[in-house]
Amino acid sequence: MRILGIDPGLNTTGYGLLEACGQRLHYQASGAIRIPKGTLPERLKTLFEGVSTVARDAAADVAVVEIVFVNVNPQSTLLLGQARGAAIAALVAQGLPVVEYTALQLKKSIVGYGRASKAQMQDMVMRLLTLPGQPGPDAADALGLAICHAHAQRGLAALTGARTTMEQPAAAMAPAGAISATQLRRMRMRRGRLIG
Template sequence: MERILGIDPGSRITGYGVIDAERNGLSFVACGVIKTTTDYPFSFRLNEIFEGINEVIQVHNPVIGAVEDVFLATNPRSALKLGHARGAAVVAAMQNGLTVYDYSPRAVKQAVAGYGQAEKPQVLHMVKALLSLNGSPSPDAADALAVAICHANQFHL
């Protein structure tokens, strides 16, 4: 069994999802979001992301990190902030000894929904089905779970 932490980075909301991957399937462990304090300076928000990911790792003990890559945003400033948030999450994972893998949004959608251009509702539906969830996680948490599922599929766990 491998415990995988999926991360959907964001400068305001970073989603996380933890799953266990075994030969006979995937099982849900936890998911949620790290919400940054938007009236704080950006550097403080990056530290909130770093500390939040640290806490998730310490509570759930994953061994692998899977992070969604930065997509091409129309606003360069937004893309830069997203890259910083992603960096804070990756460093937190690496500092805790996790091996970190990167996945493009297209690869994540392809792995979970079977279609690289799938919309968020399709991804959410498949995450719920693949993990046998009764409720619906938040969109950011569902995206993070999808990243973890993508990693499990990639390595046939």
């Protein structure tokens, strides 16, 4: 599965592309779309066109965007919401399904701590993807979103396998490695991963 992460912003929008093959994550590309100063409609147009180009070139299966919460400054939140809207519209226009995660889910999945700093995110993304150097902060967040989604998909696959096992008649033998109903009830999420 090819996963495109987008970290929208009106000044800089980060993007990161990964390929998930089972347990392995393969870095494909990352970078930032720089948005020049101008009127809000001009900036949104630039953002829309930039994300459209990235999405078209990425040939991804799914796109991931961060959910925005209200900040201390409502005006900044509103502007960021408009940037998110332009990015999501561009992704949907390219035919990509869009998945969203909160900043807390993102940081817990990557760093294991919901209040991780930008520097911690950059360092962990570099380590998880074995990159030769730290990606920029916007690209790191975008790559982090892609990693977060890959982790969530593995957890969902484990749950789906467990559900199939629970739906089988009690007398049927469970396949090797299947999770029992009792094990499923004891499972929890830790650092973005499903654990027993």
